[in-house]
Amino acid sequence: MSDLVEIREQVLKFRDDRNWQQFHNPKDLALSLSLEASELLELFQWKTSEEAVEKNLEKMKDELADVLIYAILFADETGIDLGSVIQEKLHKNALKYPVDKSYGRKDKYTSL
Known part of the structure; x- marks a missing residue:
């Protein structure tokens, strides 16, 4: 779990260094989380699973990171x-x- 704690601290520092917490409320973070998950899903559109991973793995990594970052921010904002x-x-x-x-x-x- 120490990795999760360290990553959480890095995400929150990134946010705080930019004074972005003022824009983070549960509704907007949930919305952003859903949008990022949809961007990940879009990489599979009209492709087989194998083809999508083969062609879009680097983009998938970025989108998955966005999903996880927003999940961390949502958890922080709601005290979860x-x-x-x-x-x-x-x-x-x-x-x-x-x-x-x-x-x-x-x-x-x-x-x-």
Whole structure:
């Protein structure tokens, strides 16, 4: 988790060095997060998954970084501890998708 803490600190410093927190509210950060995720998705339009990755990997890295940066900023603005919520969600998913029922299957938990 120390890497996550260090990255969070770097993202917040970048923001604070530019005095951008004044523009960051939950709604606008969520909107920006969605837009960046859509830009990542757009790289797959009209291509197979393999073709998209082969042709756009560098762009994908940039878009994924934007998504993660906005997620960090959203978490900071709302007081959400990323490490804790990720661990909590993994626990919830483990209950919904037990290994013995979900291994190798793509079914939603309601169909297992």
